[in-house]
Amino acid sequence: MKPWLTFAWIAALRFLAEGRMQSGFILSGIAIGVGVIVFMSAMLTSVQTNFTNRVLTSQPQIQLLAPQEVARPLRWHDGVIEAAIVQQPTQRILSIDQWQTILAAMRARPDVVIATPTVSGSALAVRGDASRSIGIFGMQADDYFRIVRVPNYIVAGNSELGSDDILVGLELAKDIGATIGDKINVTTAIGGSRTLTIKGIFDLGNKGANARNAYVALRTAQSLLGLLGGVTTIDLTVTDVYAAETIAQDIQATLPVEADSWIKTNAQIFTAIRAQNLSSALIRIFVGLSVAFGIAAVLVVSVLQRSKDIGILRAMGCARGQILRVFLIQGGVLGFVGSLAGALVGAAALMVWHRYARQADGSELFPLYIQPSLFVSSAALATITGVIAGIVPALRAASLDPVDAIDG
Amino acid sequence: MADLLALEGIRKSYNVGTPVETEVLHGIDVTIHPREFVALMGPSGSGKSTLLNIIGLLDRPTSGRLSIHGEDTTQLSEAALTSLRGHTIGFVFQYHYLISAFTARENVMMPMLLDRGRPDATMERRADELLDWVDLGRWRNNRALNMSGGQQQRVAIARALAMDPLLVLADEPTGNLDTASADAVFELMQRFNRERGTTFLIVTHNHDLAGRCDRIIQVVDGRITEDRINVLERHSQ
Numbered sequence: 211m212k213p214w215l216t217f218a219w220i221a222a223l224r225f226l227a228e229g230r231m232q233s234g235f236i237l238s239g240i241a242i243g244v245g246v247i248v249f250m251s252a253m254l255t256s257v258q259t260n261f262t263n264r265v266l267t268s269q270p271q272i273q274l275l276a277p278q279e280v281a282r283p284l285r286w287h288d289g290v291i292e293a294a295i296v297q298q299p300t301q302r303i304l305s306i307d308q309w310q311t312i313l314a315a316m317r318a319r320p321d322v323v324i325a326t327p328t329v330s331g332s333a334l335a336v337r338g339d340a341s342r343s344i345g346i347f348g349m350q351a352d353d354y355f356r357i358v359r360v361p362n363y364i365v366a367g368n369s370e371l372g373s374d375d376i377l378v379g380l381e382l383a384k385d386i387g388a389t390i391g392d393k394i395n396v397t398t399a400i401g402g403s404r405t406l407t408i409k410g411i412f413d414l415g416n417k418g419a420n421a422r423n424a425y426v427a428l429r430t431a432q433s434l435l436g437l438l439g440g441v442t443t444i445d446l447t448v449t450d451v452y453a454a455e456t457i458a459q460d461i462q463a464t465l466p467v468e469a470d471s472w473i474k475t476n477a478q479i480f481t482a483i484r485a486q487n488l489s490s491a492l493i494r495i496f497v498g499l500s501v502a503f504g505i506a507a508v509l510v511v512s513v514l515q516r517s518k519d520i521g522i523l524r525a526m527g528c529a530r531g532q533i534l535r536v537f538l539i540q541g542g543v544l545g546f547v548g549s550l551a552g553a554l555v556g557a558a559a560l561m562v563w564h565r566y567a568r569q570a571d572g573s574e575l576f577p578l579y580i581q582p583s584l585f586v587s588s589a590a591l592a593t594i595t596g597v598i599a600g601i602v603p604a605l606r607a608a609s610l611d612p613v614d615a616i617d618g
Numbered sequence: 619m620a621d622l623l624a625l626e627g628i629r630k631s632y633n634v635g636t637p638v639e640t641e642v643l644h645g646i647d648v649t650i651h652p653r654e655f656v657a658l659m660g661p662s663g664s665g666k667s668t669l670l671n672i673i674g675l676l677d678r679p680t681s682g683r684l685s686i687h688g689e690d691t692t693q694l695s696e697a698a699l700t701s702l703r704g705h706t707i708g709f710v711f712q713y714h715y716l717i718s719a720f721t722a723r724e725n726v727m728m729p730m731l732l733d734r735g736r737p738d739a740t741m742e743r744r745a746d747e748l749l750d751w752v753d754l755g756r757w758r759n760n761r762a763l764n765m766s767g768g769q770q771q772r773v774a775i776a777r778a779l780a781m782d783p784l785l786v787l788a789d790e791p792t793g794n795l796d797t798a799s800a801d802a803v804f805e806l807m808q809r810f811n812r813e814r815g816t817t818f819l820i821v822t823h824n825h826d827l828a829g830r831c832d833r834i835i836q837v838v839d840g841r842i843t844e845d846r847i848n849v850l851e852r853h854s855q
């Protein structure tokens with residue numbers, strides 16, 4: 211007997227050790243349950259973190275645009291409309307009115323980190339016989355590349371843009387058969403035309419974007435799109451990415467612009483994430499419940515088996531409280547040890563999964579984010595669950611009448 | 619001689635308040651003196667175990683007074699009774715109830731551990747001394763299940779003596795043993811009584827063994843029908 215342990219701990223550990231078979235089975239059960247939770251939670255966190263990181267480094271968190279043009283029906287007087295059918299007007303490329311003032315206002319907001327103007331529109335990229343339609347983004351690289359991390363995705367060349375330079379995607383480069391240093395002709399519908407040199411090639415991890423997106427200096431885009439002195443959007447990042455939608459609504463309410471947050475533009479994915487989190491919470495609750503019932507069942511049987519031991523202990527002067535503690539400790543120890551084993555099982559499963567689940571080209575699907583807090587919280591929760599599961603059996607044990615226990 | 623234990627008008631009914639309420643003890647008056655070695659005899663179902671459980675503070679009488687060293691125990695709380703029981707009374711039961719998860723030595727240490735909370739070297743020494751005394755020193759690290767009935771009962775006696783109790787209550791301690799083991803167990807209790815002066819109250823059906831006690835109390839149908847000093851035994855001391 212270890213001198214640093216009290217009676218309740220000594221008896222609890224001995225009882226668990228003596229009931230090796232029961233303890234072993236319930237520990238395996240808890241380990242599997244906790245393992246599943248650890249595996250599932252780590253997967254979800256990883257997928258979601260990767261998604262959020264990817265989205266947040268490849269698009270602004272809030273985009274300000276010129277308000278949509280709407281056709282106002284002519285009226286004779288209230289209620290009588292001249293033209294019954296109202297057609298949507300075609301949306302011209304419009305500059306944001308008073309964009310310098312708005313930009314200054316954005317930069318003054320404490321919840322905005324970066325605000326930078328961009329000009330975008332469609333164009334045709336021509337090289338020899340090949341031509342492709344592209345979307346050109348004109349921007350101020352210093353600020354813009356802090357929002358959309360194009361430099362991180364450069365696979366050839368670099369991202370330093372002069373006024374006659376362009377960055378293109380992997381697919382576009384392939385399609386028109388161009389590489390670093392090659393010149394391509396970019397023309398726009400309003401007649402703008404420039405010959406630009408490919409300075410860098412990027413891979414955004416998305417075929418569509420790689421085929422369409424092209425980045426140029428702000429001035430270059432302004433001249434191509436006939437928007438000298440104007441900008442089509444102001445891109446923002448904010449201090450709290452999850453508050454983006456609230457901030458966007460606030461901006462839209464106070465300034466003559468349309469503000470779209472990344473939360474709104476990715477609404478479907480957010481719904482999916484919410485559904486995932488809900489089902490994962492439900493799984494956790496049900497695994498927790500089955501762990502609790504499992505522990506309680508094992509302890510109830512153990513109380514029955516040990517009723518003579520309990521009776522003789524009570525006869526020897528053991529207080530009800532001490533008996534109570536013996537069984538609560540057993541519940542807690544089962545939960546704790548089972549969850550440690552489960553954490554190991556879960557971590558091992560994650561390693562194996564990460565090792566063997568690969569993309570077609572053999573690179574990892576996504577990096578795993580395993581937070582130590584996941585293990586700590588699982589162990590703590592399982593221990594508490596164990597103690598709670600032990601309450602009913604422990605009360606039963608403590609309320610045994612020593613006379614009945616010894617006679618029975 | 620001052621009374622160690624005094625029972626006055628002890629009654630015990632089972633199933634109180636139900637149609638099957640039955641009184642099994644009908645007013646027991648008895649006094650036990652220090653250093654006595656008492657046999658409690660009587661036919662099966664006469665109420666010996668019930669009486670022993672009441673004396674051992676495991677059960678409360680329906681009415682009557684039970685005093686230990688002149689102090690009434692009937693008003694004590696459950697917790698106070700438990701503590702008093704641990705400090706003053708040792709038990710030996712018919713079916714040697716050692717705790718199977720523990721070794722012989724740990725079983726003997728158990729009452730001290732319950733009292734003091736954590737194990738220490740003093741408890742170990744005391745347990746070893748008692749095990750030597752019941753001649754089981756070599757078995758101290760054996761689990762209960764690896765020992766014979768007689769050996770287990772001797773460990774149980776060592777355990778009952780661990781707290782130096784005023785009184786040891788034994789309910790048919792030899793009832794489940796062969797004659798030789800029964801004799802050895804009885805011998806041990808008697809020797810302890812003679813050498814250390816511990817009081818024993820032993821329920822037995824064995825007339826030979828009862829004949830070797832200082833005093834024999836007969837219970838029939840919940841009443842004491844005979845209470846006599848065993849003169850022969852007193853003289854042979």
Ligand SMILES: Nc1ncnc2c1ncn2[C@@H]1O[C@H](COP(=O)(O)OP(=O)(O)OP(=O)(O)O)[C@@H](O)[C@H]1O
Nearest residue numbers: 632633640642660661662663664665666667668669
């Ligand atoms: N918990 C109980 N509920 C109801 N009746 C009981 C209970 N315990 C004992 N009795 C009854 O009380 C009476 C006395 O029982 P007790 O066990 O004290 O007898 P005993 O003298 O010890 O008998 P034995 O020699 O067989 O051990 C018996 O008739 C028994 O049926």
Ligand SMILES: [Mg+2]
Nearest residue numbers: 666667668789
């Ligand atoms: Mg009996």
